[in-house]
Each structure stands twice: as C-alpha cells, then as structure tokens.
Amino acid sequence: MSRKFYLISPAPDAPSYTDIEAMREITGRPTAHIVALALPTVAAMVPDDFEIILCDECVTPIDFDSGADYIGLTAMVSNWRRASEIAGKFRRRGKTVIIGGPHASLRPEVVRPCCDILVRGELENIADELFADLRSGEWKPEYIGTAIDLSHSPKPRLDLYPNDRALSGALQISRGCPFQCEFCDVIQYQGRKQRHKTIPQVIAELEQLRDVGYGYVFLVDDNLTAHRKRAKALLRVIRDWNDRQVKKITFATQVSIEAAGDDELLRLLAEAGIVEVFVGIETPNAESLEDVKKQQNNKYNLTEHIERFVKAGIAVIGGMIVGFDADRSDIFEKQFEFAMSLPVPIFTANVLYAPESTPLYARLKREGRIHDNDSDRPLTLCGTNIVPKHMTREELQDGLMWLCNKLYSPRAFEKRLRRVAGMIGKRPDRQKTGAVPGRTVLRPVDHEYSALLRKLPRLGLAEAAMALRFLLYVFRHPRAAGIVIRYLAFYVQVRHMYNRERFWHPELARQENPAIEATELALAS
Numbered sequence: 001m002s003r004k005f006y007l008i009s010p011a012p013d014a015p016s017y018t019d020i021e022a023m024r025e026i027t028g029r030p031t032a033h034i035v036a037l038a039l040p041t042v043a044a045m046v047p048d049d050f051e052i053i054l055c056d057e058c059v060t061p062i063d064f065d066s067g068a069d070y071i072g073l074t075a076m077v078s079n080w081r082r083a084s085e086i087a088g089k090f091r092r093r094g095k096t097v098i099i100g101g102p103h104a105s106l107r108p109e110v111v112r113p114c115c116d117i118l119v120r121g122e123l124e125n126i127a128d129e130l131f132a133d134l135r136s137g138e139w140k141p142e143y144i145g146t147a148i149d150l151s152h153s154p155k156p157r158l159d160l161y162p163n164d165r166a167l168s169g170a171l172q173i174s175r176g177c178p179f180q181c182e183f184c185d186v187i188q189y190q191g192r193k194q195r196h197k198t199i200p201q202v203i204a205e206l207e208q209l210r211d212v213g214y215g216y217v218f219l220v221d222d223n224l225t226a227h228r229k230r231a232k233a234l235l236r237v238i239r240d241w242n243d244r245q246v247k248k249i250t251f252a253t254q255v256s257i258e259a260a261g262d263d264e265l266l267r268l269l270a271e272a273g274i275v276e277v278f279v280g281i282e283t284p285n286a287e288s289l290e291d292v293k294k295q296q297n298n299k300y301n302l303t304e305h306i307e308r309f310v311k312a313g314i315a316v317i318g319g320m321i322v323g324f325d326a327d328r329s330d331i332f333e334k335q336f337e338f339a340m341s342l343p344v345p346i347f348t349a350n351v352l353y354a355p356e357s358t359p360l361y362a363r364l365k366r367e368g369r370i371h372d373n374d375s376d377r378p379l380t381l382c383g384t385n386i387v388p389k390h391m392t393r394e395e396l397q398d399g400l401m402w403l404c405n406k407l408y409s410p411r412a413f414e415k416r417l418r419r420v421a422g423m424i425g426k427r428p429d430r431q432k433t434g435a436v437p438g439r440t441v442l443r444p445v446d447h448e449y450s451a452l453l454r455k456l457p458r459l460g461l462a463e464a465a466m467a468l469r470f471l472l473y474v475f476r477h478p479r480a481a482g483i484v485i486r487y488l489a490f491y492v493q494v495r496h497m498y499n500r501e502r503f504w505h506p507e508l509a510r511q512e513n514p515a516i517e518a519t520e521l522a523l524a525s
Contacts, residue, residue, distance in 0.1 A: 040156035121145035169214030288324035323352035425480025
C-alpha cells in the first residue's frame with residue numbers, strides 16, 4: 001500500500017527584505033521570491049512507493065484536510081512560530097508530524113514537543129532508514145543525520161514544485177563556511193569545513209533549472225568563493241555552459257568582501273553570469289567587527305572593494321547590522337553616511353540578534369544580556385533578544401527606524417541607484433535588458449515583478465517624481481533599463497514591507513542630511 005507524504009515549507013513569521021507580498025495586490029496571485037529548495041531536495045530522497053506532495057505556503061495554501069499519512073515540515077528560525085502552529089493543527093487531526101530543518105538541528109529541545117518525529121542534521125545518510133520505518137509504521141521518535149559528502153546528494157525534484165510562481169530558481173553548490181562570525185548560526189549546523197557538489201552535479205541541476213524555465217537563479221551557498229581555486233574552476237565551467245545556451249541564465253549569490261580583491265575571480269564571476277552578490281558589510285565600525293570575530297572585513301577597504309564589484313558589472317546588496325557592543329548613539333548617522341558613500345542600492349538593515357546556538361548568545365548569556373522571552377518571537381526588523389551595551393533597546397530600535405527611513409527616502413535611494421546604473425547600466429557589454437544580459441524571454445511572473453513599478457507613484461509625490469526622473473534616465477540610457485527596473489521594483493517591495501511593519505515615517509525620510517545634495521539628482525548624467 002502506497003504511503004502519502006505531505007511536505008510543507010511554512011511561510012515566514014514576519015515580513016523581510018525579500019517579502020514580495022506587494023505583488024499579490026497587483027496580480028491577486030501569490031509568489032515566492034525564491035524556490036523553497038528544501039522541498040524538492042527532500043522530495044528527491046523519498047522512495048518511489050511513496051506518494052509525495054509539496055507545499056510552499058508562500059505560493060499554495062496548506063490543505064489541513066489532506067489524506068496524507070505523514071506531514072513533514074521544514075523549520076527555520078524565521079518561520080518557527082508558523083511551523084509550530086501548522087504542526088499543532090495536524091496533530092490535533094491525528095496526523096503523524098515530522099519536523100526537520102535548521103531549527104530542528106539547532107534547538108531540538110524546543111522543536112521536540114511539537115512533533116512526533118524529530119529529524120536532526122542532514123537527511124541524505126538517514127533517508128533510507130527513515131522512510132523504511134515510515135513504510136512499516138514502526139518509526140523512532142528521533143533520527144540524527146551527519147554531515148555528508150555532497151556528491152551523494154540527489155538532484156532536487158523541481159518537477160514537483162510550482163516553478164511558475166517563483167521569481168528565482170535555487171541551486172546549492174556547497175554547505176558550510178570557513179569563517180567564524182560570532183552571530184552566525186550557519187556554521188553551527190553546516191560546519192566550517194566547506195563541502196562541495198561535483199561539477200557534473202552542478203551542471204545537471206543547471207540544466208534542470210533551465211528546462212523548467214528559470215532565467216534567474218540564486219546560488220544559495222553561504223560563501224560561494226570561500227575556496228578560490230575550486231570557485232574559479234566551477235565558474236569557468238558555468239561560463240562555458242552558459243555560453244552554449246540560447247537563453248542564458250543569470251545568477252545571484254553570497255560572497256565575502258575579500259573576493260573583490262582578486263581580479264581573476266571578479267572577471268570569472270561576471271563572465272559566468274553573476275550579476276548580483278549579497279555581501280555582509282555589517283558596519284564601518286572596525287571595533288564592532290573585531291568584537292564579533294568578523295575580522296575578515298577589517299582586512300580590506302570596504303568602500304574600495306564594494307566599488308570593485310560594481311565596476312566589474314556585479315551589483316551589490318549590502319547586509320547592515322546595528323547594535324554591536326561597540327555601537328553608540330552616533331552609529332546610525334555613521335551607518336547612513338557610510339551607505340551613501342557606496343554604490344549599493346539595497347541595504348538589508350537589521351538589529352543584531354543572537355540565535356541560541358551561536359557563540360554570541362553564549363557570551364551575552366554569561367553577561368546577563370539576553371532577553372530569553374524574546375528568543376522565540378518572530379524575527380522582525382527591530383526584534384532582538386540582546387541588551388545593548390551603550391544604549392537602551394528602545395534607543396536601538398528607534399535608531400534603526402531612523403536609519404531605514406533615511407536609507408529609503410526617495411532622494412537617498414535615487415542617489416545610490418543612479419550611481420550604480422551609471423557604473424553598470426551603461427557598460428557596453430550590457431544589452432537593453434540591462435541586468436540580465438543574453439536573456440530575451442521573460443516568464444509571466446517576471447513581468448508581474450516589473451509591474452510593481454505601477455505602485456511607485458502611489459507611494460507619494462517624491463516617489464512619483466523619482467519614477468519620472470528614472471523614466472527620462474532610461475530613455476537616455478536604454479542599456480540601464482534592466483538594472484533600474486529591477487531595483488525600483490525592489491524598492492517598492494521594501495517600502496511595502498516597511499508599511500506592513502508600521503516602520504515607515506515620512507517625516508523622518510524628509511529630514512535634510514548633508515550626505516544628500518539636491519544637485520546630485522540633476523537629470524543630466
């Protein structure tokens with residue numbers, strides 16, 4: 001008798017910078033920012049005699065009346081509250097609930113009471129045992145996997161995922177990160193020894209992503225370029241594969257700042273089709289970086305290295321954090337002035353948070369500076385479980401609100417985007433599609449994302465004026481159209497998220513600051 005397995009990726013507990021709920025207002029259709037890769041990855045390990053159904057709650061409502069024998073949930077810190085709610089509803093219906101994912105591995109004592117079966121660690125080397133036990137109905141309450149050789153990780157079952165409703169495909173090339181940032185929990189469950197898929201595996205997954213229609217793919221590695229020699233070899237293969245495609249794929253990924261110091265690596269990133277990287281800039285405060293063991297950022301001139309990415313044709317999204325021990329009340333203005341010196345249109349600004357499994361949590365716990373009651377609350381922009389050293393939590397939260405309103409005031413954002421468009425959008429190797437060279441066919445969901453621009457003039461008079469100026473700008477510089485459209489749409493979704501969180505205060509955004517001069521917004525390039 002066939003067993004039925006219903007595998008769910010719960011929606012996030014709170015909006016984030018990748019929140020695209022604004023699209024639903026325009027299209028009436030739900031959309032995922034990126035494929036929930038855990039779903040098709042686990043599905044690839046499910047035996048053929050099981051019937052499996054995938055549900056990404058960002059796209060598809062959960063069927064609580066499902067006839068499935070087993071309910072699987074993948075839990076992260078960002079969706080744990082929702083995951084526990086879903087688990088409770090199914091258990092009250094008499095279903096057997098299985099929970100795995102990073103949160104199950106990092107906080108098993110919290111997840112254990114909410115499920116029948118707890119899966120810790122990586123699934124690949126325990127999948128046969130788990131599904132054999134599920135088949136027989138004689139399962140154990142806990143299964144613990146270990147770090148695997150990624151050459152044994154199967155190709156994800158993307159054929160089971162609603163790819164037409166995801167803006168970006170996803171591909172995991174490696175697990176782990178060699179750095180030891182005190183606030184990061186990635187190395188706590190994936191390790192500091194980075195493990196890699198083989199090049200044939202990567203190409204097979206690329207071809208699958210191409211075949212199901214993706215033209216934009218996020219390489220979900222936490223640090224793609226940590227091992228330079230291996231990264232360069234891989235990028236050459238991806239470049240050559242991409243060159244053979246009629247419709248090329250472009251990529252985004254995550255790298256650390258030192259990658260910009262290697263000219264060959266920068267060139268290969270661009271040649272492979274990587275048009276955007278997320279870089280954890282965090283702060284210009286060297287003392288803060290030293291405190292949290294992110295010393296690698298202190299080894300380089302952050303401004304020069306960010307500019308090197310952009311001059312190579314690769315846009316940067318910058319991670320920004322406030323609330324480090326060395327931060328005082330002037331950190332917010334310093335962060336703003338630093339941000340305005342960079343060719344970076346989008347910053348993900350957040351308050352420092354200490355996940356329970358991290359060295360940061362352990363250190364602050366010893367110092368009596370952890371609010372444990374806040375550790376299981378949804379991770380909102382201002383949400384933190386730490387007690388700041390040189391300000392109150394209210395001052396930290398108010399400071400972040402001020403900073404975000406300043407960063408995304410129309411004048412500030414326009415200044416940064418114009419600079420990036422001037423450095424990247426006018427490059428001779430850019431086609432009229434701008435940020436997506438070689439890509440000529442867009443899917444309906446991609447057009448829907450561009451339609452976010454219709455919301456821009458509705459945000460206010462200053463936003464409407466900015467939209468008009470950029471319309472004139474791309475008329476004069478058509479090669480810049482793609483990058484301008486992409487980041488204006490991103491701006492709309494950030495503002496939508498701020499409004500949902502009651503975080504946007506126009507009076508803050510309108511305050512004058514010498515870092516922005518009206519003359520810099522002249523229509524002439």
